[in-house]
Amino acid sequence: MTIRVLVADDQEIVRTGLAMILDAQPGIEVIGQAAEGRRAVELARRLRPDVCLFDIRMPVVDGIEATRSLAGAAVDDPLAVVVITTFDLDEYVYAALRAGARGFLLKDADTDLLVQAVRAAANGDALIAPSITARLLGVFAATGAGMPPRQPIEPLTGREEQVLTAVARGRTNSEIADELYITLSTVKTHIGSLMAKLGARNRVEIVIWAYETNRVKH
Known part of the structure; x- marks a missing residue:
């Protein structure tokens, strides 16, 4: 079965590049693109993609809130969301993970890792780039202090x-x-x-x- 993907990023060159990379892969089809979070959520709810690939920092509605709206604990039929980020704000990544994101990549990830993350999310699995793991640890320690x-x-x-x-x-x-x-x-x-x-x-x-x-x- 073809994996249907929605891509959302406010930078047109990044959004277009991600879509081109994914469309070139066998068994993956980009069915929609959005330049801001509110539009991404609207498209996701209408198109029901297998995987949403969201940037964290987007106008109108950011990637964290978009993720929560589609994959949060209160969502009855959550969608799979993979967050792709430049990691300039680590606490955003932690918040997105808490909001229900299923995978995390850096924007400089190679094509293979991007494709693996999308396929993993579509299969109900998750992929977190190894380079992200170390960055998250400090955020876990700071955010989780005093919360057993x-x-x-x-x-x-x-x-x-x-x-x-x-x-x-x-x-x-x-x-x-x-x-x-x-x-x-x-x-x-x-x-x-x-x-x-x-x-x-x-x-x-x-x-x-x-x-x-x-x-x-x-």
Whole structure:
């Protein structure tokens, strides 16, 4: 099936470039573009793309609010949103992640990483660029101060702890399966269990919890 993508960025050259790159990939089609957040949300609700690729800093409605409107906790039928950013304001990235974004990339990411992020989001997975992870850690520490992370509804098993750590380090399901010598379906089962125990809506929230509980350190 073709992955349908909506691209939103206030810089025309960036927006056009992203659309051209994605349209050139097999199995991906850009079905809409927007130069500001309000228009992006309107298009997303009308077109129901498989993946929304949003810049954070946009006029009228920024990428954080657009993400919350389409993928936030209050949304009954959330869309997959990948945020692409220059990272000039780290706290915006953290806020967008909290708003429900499923993946994060820097604007200087190579084509392969961009395509991987879109395909991962369309498959219900998540991809966070490794270079972003280190930048987020400081923001987690500052924002989470004095706010103890929620506890799992049931203790994690030893294998779930291993999978949790691997997910937090940006490993794909296939990489986790290879590293832990388990099947891909077993990895997916453990991730589903982690989401249930942690009350996480997606893979990104699993990563947040791993950092907030010091399972993974900078």
